[in-house]
Amino acid sequence: MHNTLCDKYGFNTAQRKLRVAMMGLSGADNVLAELLHSKIIQPYGEEVVAGFYKVLLSFPEIKAFLLEHAEVHSLQNTQLAYLQSYGVNFDSPEYFEERLQVGRVHALIGLPLSYYQMAFRTLDDLLFDYLAKVISLDDEQFLPLVKLISRVSALDMSLAIEVYHNKKVLDMTSSIDALIDERQLLTSKIGLDELTQVASRAKVLDYLCSNLEKATQKKHPFCVAMIDLDFFKSVNDKYGHLVGDQILARVAARMKSVLRTDDILGRYGGDEFLLVLPRADINVARQITERICSSVNARPFHIDNYSIPFTVSIGVADWRPDDSDETLLNRADHALYKAKDNGRNQIVLASPRKKKNT
Numbered sequence: 244m245h246n247t248l249c250d251k252y253g254f255n256t257a258q259r260k261l262r263v264a265m266m267g268l269s270g271a272d273n274v275l276a277e278l279l280h281s282k283i284i285q286p287y288g289e290e291v292v293a294g295f296y297k298v299l300l301s302f303p304e305i306k307a308f309l310l311e312h313a314e315v316h317s318l319q320n321t322q323l324a325y326l327q328s329y330g331v332n333f334d335s336p337e338y339f340e341e342r343l344q345v346g347r348v349h350a351l352i353g354l355p356l357s358y359y360q361m362a363f364r365t366l367d368d369l370l371f372d373y374l375a376k377v378i379s380l381d382d383e384q385f386l387p388l389v390k391l392i393s394r395v396s397a398l399d400m401s402l403a404i405e406v407y408h409n410k411k412v413l414d415m416t417s418s419i420d421a422l423i424d425e426r427q428l429l430t431s432k433i434g435l436d437e438l439t440q441v442a443s444r445a446k447v448l449d450y451l452c453s454n455l456e457k458a459t460q461k462k463h464p465f466c467v468a469m470i471d472l473d474f475f476k477s478v479n480d481k482y483g484h485l486v487g488d489q490i491l492a493r494v495a496a497r498m499k500s501v502l503r504t505d506d507i508l509g510r511y512g513g514d515e516f517l518l519v520l521p522r523a524d525i526n527v528a529r530q531i532t533e534r535i536c537s538s539v540n541a542r543p544f545h546i547d548n549y550s551i552p553f554t555v556s557i558g559v560a561d562w563r564p565d566d567s568d569e570t571l572l573n574r575a576d577h578a579l580y581k582a583k584d585n586g587r588n589q590i591v592l593a594s595p596r597k598k599k600n601t
Contacts, residue, residue, distance in 0.1 A: 248343040249336055252405055256336075263334045266398040267390070275391045276330035278384065283373050284326055291369045292322045298365045305358055312352055326366075330395040339402060346403030356407055363396050436510040438488055439495035447509020447517050451568055454521045458562050465562035466528035467571055468518040469579040470498070470535070473554045473587040475514040482549060489546050494539055494553060501534040517572075525561040525592060532557045532590050540588070554588035561593070 249255070254262070263269070284291070296319055300306045309318060325345065332338050349359060370392045378385045434446030442450065451467060458465035472494060479487040491514060498516070499508050511517040518535075520528050536555060543550040558579030560571055574593040582591040 247336075247340055248347065248406075249339050252343060252409065254336070254339050254343075259334060259336065259339055262339075262401065263398065266401065267394045268333060268398065270334065272330075272391055272394070273332065273334075275387055276333065276395070279330060279370075279388055279391060280327075282377050282388075283370060284329060287373050288323055288326050291366070291373060292319050292326060294369050295322060295362075295365055299358075299362060305361075308354070308358065329399075330391065333395060333398060342399050342402040343406055345399075346406035349403065350407050356404070359403060359407075360400070363400050367392055367396050439492050439510050441495045441499060441516070442507050442509035444509060444511055444517075447507055447511070447519060448568070450507045450509070451517070451519050451572075454519060455562065455566070455568055455571070457521070459564070462564075463522050464524035464527075466520040466523045466525060466559055467562075467575050468520065468528060468532050468557050468559045469511070469572070469575040470516040470518060470532075471556050471579055471583065472514040473556055473583075478551065478553075482546075482551070486546050486549065486551075490544055490551065490553065493544050493546075494555070497538040497541075498535045498555075501538050502531065506531065525559065528559050528561065529590065529592065532559055536588070536590065556582040556587045557590045558582055559590060559592045 249259075296315065299309065300315070313321075328338070328341065371389065374385065374388055374392070378388065434443050434449075435441070436443045441447075454465055457463060472491070475487065475490070478490055495508065495510070495516070498518075502508060502518075503520075505521050506523075507519045509517050509519075518532075520531060523531065535557065540552070540554050543552045545551075556579060558575045558577065558581065560575035560578060562571060578591040578593040582589050585591065
């Protein structure tokens with residue numbers, strides 16, 4: 244857990260030194276900062292702040308935003324406090340912490356970064372104007388003080404941007420997480436498996452039960468097929484789970500592409516799929532499952548730099564008048580295991596019921 248903002252943003256001693264150096268500052272500039280305070284900020288600080296807000300509040304959009312969050316005198320007091328520490332011990336952890344906190348507050352209230360940049364430009368202009376009034380342009384101290392103002396403001400701005408960037412990343416992450424949650428909720432509501440975009444287990448089982456009821460009432464033919472991806476575990480072990488996930492999704496897409504309008508394919512679990520075939524007798528079911536095998540095995544799956552051939556094993560069972568969803572699935576599952584035991588990459592039809600002797 245981060246105890247300070249410096250800890251949070253990684254500003255240890257080495258990183259503070261680097262940031263200060265990147266802004267063109269060095270330890271010797273602390274003496275110049277003292278001179279800036281004695282010549283400009285201490286005697287004219289309140290005038291600088293008054294001029295600062297005169298400029299900012301002349302823009303209606305900025306005025307509306309600022310006054311929504313604080314009154315003018317409160318804003319002026321805050322700015323004066325900021326100015327009184329401007330550039331003082333700029334290389335210290337306390338200075339970095341204070342500037343990061345200023346950026347954090349502004350980021351939290353949603354102050355547009357363009358307003359922030361305009362504020363620094365306005366402050367620099369005012370400090371330059373007062374500097375020109377107090378010190379002659381040909382004074383040897385004038386140019387070093389001009390550079391100091393530019394560099395301290397650049398340092399303060401860089402620390403503010405650090406916070407703005409971090410908040411933007413966090414906001415984007417939160418937005419992405421929210422979209423993912425929303426998608427998961429939506430796919431759950433419409434009964435889709437998120438990875439494969441075929442029916443979820445619950446959805447396909449519900450479809451199975453409703454078609455079983457229709458078949459029972461109207462004596463329509465009806466089949467189910469259990470489908471297993473051959474040696475899928477080996478693919479995961481060899482190529483990794485990300486590739487395995489892509490294989491699952493692409494195999495599902497190929498299988499779905501050869502189905503009839505009323506057929507429904509669902510992810511039953513892991514690398515196993517359940518196919519419900521309404522109004523299909525065992526011969527129609529055989530034709531459809533043969534198309535599935537051909538589509539999956541037609542060409543290798545090209546993922547990243549890999550070319551991965553794939554096959555499926557299928558067990559098919561046709562509905563019988565005394566079937567429940569459980570007995571129908573059990574027979575299809577038993578047929579699937581026969582297909583796998585026989586060497587995979589094949590279709591096995593559940594054994595027909597033996598007729599009773601009369």
